[in-house]
Amino acid sequence: MIGIIGYGSYLPRYRIKVEDIAREWGSDPASIKRGLKLFEKTVPGLDEDTITISVAAAKNALKRAQIDPKDIGAVYIGSESHPYAVKPSATILIDALGIGPDVHVASYEFACKAGTEAMFVANSLVKAGEVKYALAIGADTSQGAPGDALEYSASAGGSAFIMGAENVVADILFSNSYTSDTPDFWRREHEFYPRHAGRFTGEPAYFRHVVSAGKLLLEKSKMKPEDFDYAVFHMPNGKFPQVAGKKLGFTEGQMKVGWIAPWMGNTYSGSSPTGLSAILDEAKPGNKIFMVSFGSGAGSDGFIFNVTDKILDVQDKAPKLRDYLDNNKIYIDYGQYAKFREKIILNK
Amino acid sequence: MRDVAVIGFGMTKFGELWNKSIKDIFVEASLNAIENAGVDHIDSMYVGAMSSGLFVGQEHIAAVMADYLGMAPVPSTHVESACASGGMAFRQAYLDVASGNSEIVLAGGVEKMNDGADVTAALATAADQEYEVYNGVTFPGLYAMIANAHMHEFKTTSKQLAAVAVKNHLNGFNNPNAQFRSKISIDTVLNSTMVSDPLHLLDCSPITDGGAAVILCPLDMAKKFTDKFVKIIASTQASDSIALYERKSFTSLNAVSNAAEKAYKQCNLKPTEIDLAEVHDCFTISEIVVSEDLGFFNKGKGGLAVEEGKTSIESGEIPINTSGGLKSKGHPVGATGIAQIIEVYEQLTGQAGKRQVKNARIGLAQNMGGSGASCTINILEAI
């Protein structure tokens, strides 16, 4: 079988609490916590970006995969905050990790599901026999406009997955996609912040695509929600994935381990991939994992994973997602947050 | 090699010289030196300057100065070694005369730092661009790391660093050419803004415009021009790794101790026989470390020595930086090394006024570049 042979994540250390953002804008933190189920989010340092996050996550994935980086034949980073508009983020990553030069590289963009697009393509290349190993990363340092609702959730982080055909720790049994022209959230070229269509981002966008992709994936696989040990969905906040999962017939218990948005925020292309990483850290051989991502614009990618007994060999070989999520946190205030995220334009 | 004498000097005021270009400054200092020495021509000239290119956009500076001094077609040579450019220019001039190649030689130094250039970036070119400056290190940062290492190993204190600045301001108060002629206290230094822990603003030498020049000739020709002349009894030079992280020790500057050892050997003297020294105090810690590497005090005891007044003019065992040092006199980079020679010359010829050290017969000038990657030491003796 073909699938994930190594995985890893990285989250920055800085955090800002919902209260500290709400206070600046005169909003009620209790309502936000209740309504969106968000408590705090990660903030990237001034010296961090999608590339540095991808390198850190990929280093962890390599520690678990234990392969020669030179055998990786393709590297795709999916993000909506690539540091360059023209020059793929992975061109820098490959030189940092000693991959290549015989390697395919491209930057992927599909709002929050660019990471899972990368995973689909990486897996397919290995399946087709084109490359021995392929590395897929979903990472972001996305921004929310000051005072906008997205400010409570837009955060930073990423996860990396190496696909291969040997020593697979999680087979990819099935995958699918569901895409349409649904402009719920977008960013025009040269604009600094994205725009969104308010409540239209809910039913017609997120829920339509996640639930449709999920239903079609269950049909394709002839499996039922009860067959799964874990389920993870794209997490724009803490609330949406719980509602979507319930609509598809999953329980909170199945979603618990992957449900990290309340403390991580929405890492966009890193969202469901990082939830998957948290699950893989604890999964046992034979576990089945159901995953559906969502990218605005819009589309959803679905995956069904089967955890193999090789998972036990790799879990402890690199820091776990919860090591990054729970430990060594540095809390900052809104002023520092605004400086870090360049919301204050400094005189150059 | 024949003996060489210094027979005259000239310098501009050191400070912010808004109305003078780099050419004006060098010419003024040089004309003063030529008149002071009483010579009617020169055979060759040396121009010490760290970077006229970065500061005022003008390279080929030796030719420019020969031209503006009205000296063309006399040979003119630019000497660069960051902050040691002046001292190195002096040494090249010395070798030019000692070798028999020239008779009367002008050694000058100049820097024009206030013409709007990015001074921090320009000064940082004296450090390792790719592996120190690229990673956010600044010039004060390099010496601050030396200070922290010295404080960690020898318990040197911030007050001892401040004592260097206080002493040098006290001396500079009596130097008519000094940039800052103001007495300061230990508290003033300790309360000044922190630039790079543990160095405060007043632990750092300033940004300065200025020029200085001396005239050299064979010793046996000196009497023809003046009765105020001194003999160069040692002139040495040494180098070390450009990057601070490559050094074997962060509390000792090998280029200094190496040049010093060679210098003492050349003139057959011990450190205790030196009557005064002009030392490169780009930062207060530099003076402390160099005073140890010159052999005036045991390693680690330099801070205590300045605190106990051993380097002051009145009570000092070894008065250091009677001119006010770089701290109070100012540090127009390329001119500093020459200004140090001038102070030693003035002391040895009894012209130092209120700064005069009694019975000054042998004086040492130590000039270094960057974080100690180059160093030149020149020792002069009163005749």
Added chain:
Amino acid sequence: MISPRYVREIPQRYRLEASKCKCGKINFPLRLVCPSCKSREFETITLSDEGKILTYTIIRVASDIFSRETPYAVAIIETKDGGKLTAMIADSNLDDVKIGKKVRLEFRKIQDEGVSGLHCYGYKAIVT
């Protein structure tokens, strides 16, 4: 940052490539001549990403490129395998930066060439 100058330093800055001389000296970055024994033959190695602080300072007045990050610490670090380098300290409490403290080197963005130039990457040290 000028592209040719930047690209030449990539193996050192991105992967901590250094050269080891037969006399034992580790040269970072690589050199043509060993300053210790003058040899011109070397083995290419990768420095360990673990090390300790030999000396440091906290920079409060920086050049324009780094002015957003002040105050920040820089330190001279000795890696576990005997290499030495100077790096900025990241993600650490300034009070935790002391001589002897252990650090881990990570891949970070070091500087930006204005708004339209290169993003320049390299290593920074985190106090562990």
